[in-house]
Amino acid sequence: MKPIKLCAMIEITKQSLLLQLGIAMTAITLLAFSSMLSSVFIAETLEGHATAINQAGALRMHSYRIASQLNLYIGQERTLTVALQVEQRMSEFSRRLFAPHLEWLLQRHSKLSVGHLYRQIIHHWQQQLEPMLKQALQPASAPMDASDYLAQIDEYVTLINTMVAELEHNSETQIRKLRLIQIISLFLTVVVVIVSMVLLYRRVIIPLQQLLEAAKASRQGHFDWQIDHRGDDELGQLSSAFNLMAQDLARMYDELEIRVQQQTANLERSNRSLELLYNTTRRLNQLPLTAESYQSLLYDIERLSGIGPGTLCLGDSKQQSQQQPALRLASTRPALSGSKEPCPLPDCGHCFLTSATDSATLSIPICDNGQQYGILRLDIPHKEPLHDWQRKLLDTVASHIAMALQRQQQAAQGHILALMEERSTIARELHDSLAQSLSYLKIQVALLKRVFAQSEQNDKAQPIIAELSDGLTSAYRQLRELLTTFRLQLGDGDLKQILQTTLAEFSRHSDTAMSLNYQLGGCPLKPNSEVHLVQIIREALSNIVHHAHATQACVTLNCDTDGIVTATIEDDGIGIPPQSEPQRHHYGMTIMEERAKQLQGVLQLQPSTMGGTCVKLRFKAAL
Incomplete structure (x- = not known):
C-alpha cells in the first residue's frame, strides 16, 4: 500500500506547479532551520567547555602553588602562617576542583573519556594528594620529603592536561561537525535554489513568455500560434487550454471569414442581380x-x-x-x-x-x-x-422579356387597329366619292357609246370610247380591289388567317385551286409590313386569276433564323409572254415593286417550277 500511496503522491506533485514550488521553498526553509538548529545544538554542546578548560588550567596552576607553599613550609620552620596559607591553597584547589562548571560537564559527559578523567582527578586528589598534604601539615608528623609530593603533582598535572586536551578535542570535534553541517546545509540550499530556479525558468518563465507571445499573436489575429509547453501542472493545463482556445478562435475566425466572404459574395451577387434586372427593365x-x-x-x-x-x-x-x-x-x-x-x-x-x-x-x-x-x-x-439564384434570376429576366414582347404585340395590335380604322375611313370615303364617280363615268361612257352609234363618226369614236371604257373598267376594278383590301380586318386574326381568307376569296371568283404553305412561325412583322405583304400577294393572285389561266396556285411564306422573310406566289399558268412594250392601264407590277421597296426588300419575277410564273419577295423582318 505504501508504494501505491507514494506513487500517488508523486503524481499529485507532478500535477501541481504550486506544490512543487512549495516543496522547494519548504526544503530551503527546512535546510535553514536544520542549519540553525544544528548550530544551536552544537553551541549548547560546547557550552561550558571554555570555562572547564580555564578551570582545569587553574587547577594546574594551583597544584604548583600548593607545591610551592609546601616546599616553603618544609624548607623553613613549620610556622602556622605558612600552614594556613597551604590550607588556604588546598581549599581553593578543592573549590575549583568541584566548581559547578566542571560538575555540570561531568554530568553531561559522564560516559565519555572526559568524565572518566575528571573522576580520576577527583579520586587522585581526595585519595592521594589531599591526605598527603594534610599529614604533612600536622605538627606532630614526621618531616615530608618535597620530592615525593612533586612526583605526585607531576602525575596529577598530567591527568589534568589529558582532561584539558580531551576537552579541547571534543570542542574542535563539535566545531568541525558544525562547520560540516553548515557546508552541507549551504550546499543543499544552493542545490535546492538552483533546482528551484531551473524549475521556475523551465516550468514558469518560459511558459509565461510563450503565453505572452501567443496572446500578442492572438491579438494581431494570428491564431496558429501554439505553446510548446506540455504537462499536467497548472501552466501545462493553461497552455493546453490556450492552445484549444486558439484552435477554437482560429476555427471561429475562419468560419467568420467564410461567412463574411459568403455574405460579401451574396451581396455582390445581389448587386449584380439588381444591376441585371435594372438593365433589363431599362433596355426593354x-x-x-x-x-x-x-x-x-x-x-x-x-x-x-x-x-x-x-x-x-x-x-x-x-x-x-x-x-x-x-x-x-x-x-x-x-x-x-x-x-x-x-x-x-x-x-x-x-x-x-x-x-x-x-x-x-x-x-x-x-x-x-x-x-x-x-x-x-x-x-x-x-x-x-x-445555383438557385442564377436560375431564379434568369427566369425573372425571361419573364421580363416575355412581358416586353407582350407589350410590343399589344402596341402592334393597337397600331393595327388604328391603321384599320384609318383604312376603313379611307375605304368609305373612296366608296362614297371615287367609286360613285367612276360608276357615273361608266354610265356616261355607255350613253356616249349609244349616242355615237347613231352618228356618222361612229367609226372614229368607237376605239376611243372602247379605250375609255376599258380604262374606267380597269380603274373601277382596281378601286374595288383596293376597297376590299382596305376593308380587310388585320386585327381580327393573325396573318395566316388573313391570307387564308384572301385565298378563299380568290378561289370563289375563279377556277384556280389555291393553297397556302405558311411557315413564318414566330417571325414578328410590323403592321405596315403585313399590309404591304398582303397587298403584294393579292396583286399577284389577281394577276394569276385575270391573266395566267392557271388551274393551281400556291402561296408559300417562310422565315429563316436570321429573320429573312421569303414570300413565293407560283402558278401553272401560261407564264409571262414576251412584250415589246408594256400594256396600258396595267400598274400592278409597278405597285408591287414600290411596296417591296417600302419593305426594304427585293421583288423577283421568274419562271415557276410548276410551269407558270413565280413571284418571289424577300425582306428583313423588323420587330
Missing part, C-alpha cells in the same frame, strides 16, 4: 425594341450572371411541332466553323419541344400568362452546376 422599356437591344441584354446576362454566351429565339412549341423554324432575335454565340450559324442544334424543335437543358446548356422558355413567345438558350461555362 426603351422604344423601339431592336435586335441590338436584345443583344446588349444577352451581353449583360453573360457579364452579370456568369452564364453565356446565349441565343434568344422567338417562337412557340405549337409552331415547332409544325416544323416551322424559330426566329433568332439576338445571339452572342460565335458562328460555328464552316457555317454562318451559331446554333449547333439540328432544328429549333430541339429547344422548344424537348428539354434541352443539360450540363452544358440551359434553355429557359419565355412565357407570360401561359403564352410562349420564345426561348432563351444559354451556355453553361465549364459545365458547372447552376
